[in-house]
Amino acid sequence: MTARGYEGRRCSPGKNAGGKKLLGKLDNCASLEVRAAVDESAARRGASDVREQSKAPASSGSHWADVKLRNMSVAQKYGNKKLPNALIVGVKKGGTRAVLEFIRIHPDVRALGTEPHFFDRNYDRGLDWYRSQKRFQ
Numbered sequence: 115m116t117a118r119g120y121e122g123r124r125c126s127p128g129k130n131a132g133g134k135k136l137l138g139k140l141d142n143c144a145s146l147e148v149r150a151a152v153d154e155s156a157a158r159r160g161a162s163d164v165r166e167q168s169k170a171p172a173s174s175g176s177h178w179a180d181v182k183l184r185n186m187s188v189a190q191k192y193g194n195k196k197l198p199n200a201l202i203v204g205v206k207k208g209g210t211r212a213v214l215e216f217i218r219i220h221p222d223v224r225a226l227g228t229e230p231h232f233f234d235r236n237y238d239r240g241l242d243w244y245r246s247q248k249r250f251q
């Protein structure tokens with residue numbers, strides 16, 4: 115994220131207290147991050163029209179800005195598409211498979227057969243890829 119333009123900006127909290135306040139804050143933060151990613155992406159490409167730039171193919175110099183933008187804009191477009199309700203996170207050989215196998219005994223639990231490795235290996239494929247996994251449908 116570029117420091118210029120967004121430096122010192124804070125996500126303004128929502129009006130309500132508790133969980134609603136937190137959700138409001140996250141929502142505002144997401145908007146700021148989308149704008150920052152769009153601006154950064156456009157600046158690196160030297161474009162004048164920021165909206166057009168967000169549709170352009172990725173260039174190597176702004177790879178992570180593009181990944182971030184792609185993920186966030188997809189989340190906004192397809193906010194109601196299915197994602198997992200829970201994730202099992204663990205180090206290699208930490209026993210995560212055993213945790214999964216115990217949890218999936220419950221009849222209300224549907225779980226993936228194989229690990230999607232979205233966050234460590236496939237993150238740059240974007241949320242479109244993650245959501246399109248047949249296993250979530």
Ligand SMILES: Nc1ncnc2c1ncn2[C@@H]1O[C@H](COP(=O)(O)OS(=O)(=O)O)[C@@H](OP(=O)(O)O)[C@H]1O
Pocket residue numbers: 204205206207208209210211212
């Ligand atoms: N309850 C309990 N106590 C002790 N050890 C246990 C337990 N559950 C799983 N395991 C051992 O955890 C190893 C597998 O971990 P993971 O499922 O995380 O493996 S993987 O990294 O995803 O491949 C694997 O170890 P190795 O057999 O040495 O590979 C399992 O035997």
